Amino acid sequence: MPPKKVNNISEEEMEEIRKSLNYMSEELSKVVKQQAMLLDLMGEVKQLKSLVKEKDKTIELLERRIDDLEQYTRMEDLIISGLETTHKTYASTTAGRRNGEDAPTEELQTLEKQVIQFFESKNMYIDSKNITACHTLPRKDRETKPAIIVRFVNRKHKIELLRQAKKLKGTRVYLNEHLTKKNADIARQPRFLKKQQKIQSTWTRNCKVMIRLNGTPEESKVLLKQL
Structure with a gap:
């Protein structure tokens, strides 16, 4: 006996249609769930981006504070560049000693004296009692003259010397803040x-x-x- 037809559609065809509709409904439910999950993830990503932005602001603020603190520790310093000095003794040279901060005290004093004598030759006077440290800074190559850092007892001595920097015109020696x-x-x-x-x-x-x-x-x- 042939299968019954409803509106010219057989029961078998109707069953196939039902199965297809059920399958589509299940797939649609999965898609809806996935969309919900994506929306949740997008919300979480948005929150994370907001947190990262706030963290970046905090890091920037902390970096600025650290830089300000570092700069504050250099307020009494002056950098002298272009000055020719011979602050290393023959004995230390033959012994292979390093200059700068690792140099012996007598060599550092020699460097300090040379700096003071140079400025005196330009009518720029420094009292050695106003200097707490004087040493060279690391240099990239041996061809360039090492920069010299001079730390003063207080800021006013540094400012006083800076005000006279015009007297160095033509010497190729420069004064800069650290x-x-x-x-x-x-x-x-x-x-x-x-x-x-x-x-x-x-x-x-x-x-x-x-x-x-x-x-x-x-x-x-x-x-x-x-x-």
Whole structure:
């Protein structure tokens, strides 16, 4: 006996349709569940991104504080570059001793004396009692003159010497404050602008970068916090 037909559709065909609909319904349920899971994951990712953003802000703030603290410890320092010195004794040279901070006390005193004598030759006077440390900084190669760091008892002695830096014009010896890497990078950018004549001048004061814009009075200045 042939299968019954409903609206010209056999029972077997109806059964196949039901199975297909059930299968589609199950698959649709799976898709809905997956969508729900994706939405939950997207919500979690959004929260994580927000947390990472807050963490980045916290890290940036902490890095700025660390840099400020590091800079504060250098407030009494001056860096002398371009000065020719012979602060290493023959005995220490033959013995292979290192200069700088590892050098013996008498060699450091010799370096200090040479620095003081140089400045005296330029009518720039330093009292040795106002110096707490004087040594060379590590250099990248032997061809360049080592930079010398001088630490003063207090900030006013450093500022007093900096104010006389114009007397060094033509000597190829330069005085600079001991900046952190971050502040040194900031200070480097306006120097390029000065060479391009986009600003009138730039300098540092108490380890803060200052600039004077073109067309502004000599007494005016701008504190450069960041570029």
